[in-house]
Amino acid sequence: MIQSRIPGASGYVGDVRVAKRWSWMVVGALFVAAWAACSKDDNAGTAPQASSPGAGSSAVNTPTPQRTGSTTPPAKAWYDDYDPARFAPEVRRYARQAGISPQLLMAILYNEAYKPHDPKFERQWAGIDSDPAFGIANMHRAAFDETKRGRNFANRQWEELPDNPALAIEAAAWHLHDLAKRLPAKRSDRYTTDELLALGYNAGGGNMRIFAKGRKAGPQAQSYLNRLHDNWAKSAKAVQN
Numbered sequence: 001m002i003q004s005r006i007p008g009a010s011g012y013v014g015d016v017r018v019a020k021r022w023s024w025m026v027v028g029a030l031f032v033a034a035w036a037a038c039s040k041d042d043n044a045g046t047a048p049q050a051s052s053p054g055a056g057s058s059a060v061n062t063p064t065p066q067r068t069g070s071t072t073p074p075a076k077a078w079y080d081d082y083d084p085a086r087f088a089p090e091v092r093r094y095a096r097q098a099g100i101s102p103q104l105l106m107a108i109l110y111n112e113a114y115k116p117h118d119p120k121f122e123r124q125w126a127g128i129d130s131d132p133a134f135g136i137a138n139m140h141r142a143a144f145d146e147t148k149r150g151r152n153f154a155n156r157q158w159e160e161l162p163d164n165p166a167l168a169i170e171a172a173a174w175h176l177h178d179l180a181k182r183l184p185a186k187r188s189d190r191y192t193t194d195e196l197l198a199l200g201y202n203a204g205g206g207n208m209r210i211f212a213k214g215r216k217a218g219p220q221a222q223s224y225l226n227r228l229h230d231n232w233a234k235s236a237k238a239v240q241n
Contacts, residue, residue, distance in 0.1 A: 008204040009143040009175050010112055010133055078165065079117045084109035084136065085238035090166050092239055094173035100180065102239040103232070104194045105173055108201055110231035111224060112138040119162035135161030135168030139175070147175045172201075179205055188214030191225075198228045 078086065084106060091109070095102035116122075117136050126132040133140050139147075144158040151174055153167060161168045179200040183193065191199070191211060199217060200208030202224040211217055217225060 008200060008202045008207070009140060009172065010138040010202050077118075079119070082113060082117055082136075084113055085234075087136070087165055087169060088238050090169045091173075092241070094170045095239075097170075098173040098177040100173060100176045100197070101194055103236045104197060105169070105176065106235035106239050107228050107231045108172060108176070108198060109136055109169070110235060111198070111202075111227050112136065117162070122162040134158060135171075136165050137161075137168045137172035139168065139171055143175060144171055147171050147178060176201060179208060182209060184209055184212050187212035190214055190216070195225060195228070199225060 084091075087109070088106070091106050092102050095105045113136070115138075122132070122134055126134075131140060134144075139158070139161060141158045144161070148154045148156060148171065153170055156167055161171070176197050179197050180193070182200070182205045183196060187196075196208055196212050199211050199221055203211075203217075203221050207221070211221075216222075
């Protein structure tokens with residue numbers, strides 16, 4: 001397995017942080033149970049995330065006013081029973097703007113859907129994780145800050161990602177765009193372009209270039225690639241017009 005500390009958006013290869021998918025499950029089991037018990041009613045009254053109004057502008061979730069004494073059940077929040085397919089319009093829009101495959105972007109969101117995306121949970125989890133990833137695309141601060149430079153969302157903050165799926169999707173799309181620019185012109189046929197971009201999203205651009213030259217991905221990176229393959233068909237269906 002390649003030992004590197006070059007960051008990806010959602011993890012590292014050869015570093016303890018690439019195992020976030022497993023670490024939160026182990027350490028977080030008790031945490032999730034306590035969080036669920038304490039915040040059982042906290043999600044009530046939050047309307048689903050709306051599509052962002054246009055290029056470079058991402059919609060923000062706003063609470064739905066509740067009438068006093070109303071017996072109408074509160075609307076479910078977007079993160080309840082979360083399915084990335086609900087954000088297909090944003091995926092198509094930002095993939096088109098960034099010049100990347102919408103199927104790839106959707107598959108990345110499915111890959112990153114392994115943990116709860118309740119904004120409150122993400123912020124609580126950040127209290128016990130020294131390098132948390134925020135938003136539905138699980139982006140680390142360094143990757144977000146690098147990606148936003150010179151973009152229409154340059155004035156947005158990484159801390160907004162848990163509340164703003166559209167911003168998370170926009171940033172992930174442009175991060176994949178930037179990774180594509182870093183692919184070497186001459187590369188091995190071991191991996192397709194989309195596979196390399198997914199590996200770069202998880203393991204970092206430096207490792208992506210090494211894989212592009214023919215090096216076989218290590219167990220952690222291969223696991224990410226396997227999940228991408230598992231999510232590929234339903235991602236294509238999700239982004240169909």
